[in-house]
Amino acid sequence: GQNIDQPTEMTATEGAIVQINCTYQTSGFNGLFWYQQHAGEAPTFLSYNVLDGLEEKGRFSSFLSRSKGYSYLLLKELQMKDSASYLCAVRSWGNSGGYQKVTFGTGTKLQVIP
Amino acid sequence: GAVVSQHPSRVICKSGTSVKIECRSLDFQATTMFWYRQFPKKSLMLMATSNEGSKATYEQGVEKDKFLINHASLTLSTLTVTSAHPEDSSFYICSARGELRNTDTQYFGPGTRLTVL
Numbered sequence: 001g002q003n004i005d006q007p008t009e010m011t012a013t014e015g016a017i018v019q020i021n022c023t024y025q026t027s028g029f030n031g032l033f034w035y036q037q038h039a040g041e042a043p044t045f046l047s048y049n050v051l052d053g054l055e056e057k058g059r060f061s062s063f064l065s066r067s068k069g070y071s072y073l074l075l076k077e078l079q080m081k082d083s084a085s086y087l088c089a090v091r092s093w094g095n096s097g098g099y100q101k102v103t104f105g106t107g108t109k110l111q112v113i114p
Numbered sequence: 115g116a117v118v119s120q121h122p123s124r125v126i127c128k129s130g131t132s133v134k135i136e137c138r139s140l141d142f143q144a145t146t147m148f149w150y151r152q153f154p155k156k157s158l159m160l161m162a163t164s165n166e167g168s169k170a171t172y173e174q175g176v177e178k179d180k181f182l183i184n185h186a187s188l189t190l191s192t193l194t195v196t197s198a199h200p201e202d203s204s205f206y207i208c209s210a211r212g213e214l215r216n217t218d219t220q221y222f223g224p225g226t227r228l229t230v231l
Contacts, residue, residue: 033220042120042207042225043158076209087157101171101207102148102220106157 006088006106011111012078020073020108022088024034031091033102034062034073038084044071075110083112117141117212120223127198128231134194135226136210143188144210148220149181152205164191198230 003025012018024032031050035043049057049064049071061074075082085107092101121136137147146165150158152182162178164185182194185206191210195202207225 025170034134035222042222045219045221050216090157101163101173103160104158 002029004088004090004103006086006105006108007107009111010108011113012075014078014080014112014114016078017074017076018078018110020075020086020110022071022073022105024069024071024090024104024105025058025067026090026092028093029066029090030093032062032064032093033073033087033089034071035087035089036084037107040102043087065091080111080112080114082112085109117221118208118223120208120226122226123224124227126229126231129199130197133196133198133228134192135206135208137191137210137223138195139189139210139212139221142212144191144212145188146211147185147191147195148209148211149179149183149193150207150209150213151186152207152225157192158207161193185209195228198204198228203228203230 033048036046037043039078046060047062049055049062054063059076065070087107088105089102093094117140119138125133127133138167149161151161152158160168160173161176162172162183164183166185170183172209180196187190205225205227209220209222211220
């Protein structure tokens with residue numbers, strides 16, 4: 001089975017930096033995604049990591065350590081519109097092989113305050 | 115712009131009817147499409163994975179005779195909720211996996227909110 005853990009809620013101040021952690025346990029790992037989801041909407045893609053290291057995209061960065069089963073999403077220069085849920089998702093090979101599936105964590109609800 | 119479309123965005127139906135939801139990848143060929151269900155304030159629950167031209171793989175606990183998935187082409191997958199009941203009311207989201215701008219990733223459709231009366 002798979003197990004993905006991330007904090008339920010976080011609060012941060014506008015203009016600050018926040019790091020959202022995600023730990024996972026899985027077999028057949030083949031990539032980790034971060035998505036942003038505003039209430040009532042579908043998730044939107046933020047980042048994808050399959051190799052160890054840091055991927056930077058503007059104000060958002062994502063880090064992966066496969067040996068530790070650990071990732072984080074870093075949001076810089078926080079804006080009020082960044083208030084949303086952030087979902088960590090792990091892609092892995094299915095039990096019977098031949099296909100891959102993505103499993104989501106429960107999401108971290110980030111509230112940005114003035 | 116949107117790379118995955120989903121239709122309809124919202125549907126209300128009577129109990130016992132069937133509802134079909136379409137998912138299309140717009141800018142790329144989707145080798146794999148996923149169907150998720152999301153309850154209020156809950157994370158996404160994977161229902162099934164479909165590869166073009168083959169039968170869908172359903173997650174444990176998902177009834178394949180109730181949630182029919184067809185992946186007829188590399189740009190279209192459909193989910194049919196058969197004989198819908200009020201407990202099937204939910205937010206259904208598809209995602210498509212493919213290469214876009216040299217990145218192998220997964221993009222989501224905007225979701226379909228199903229309400230069964």
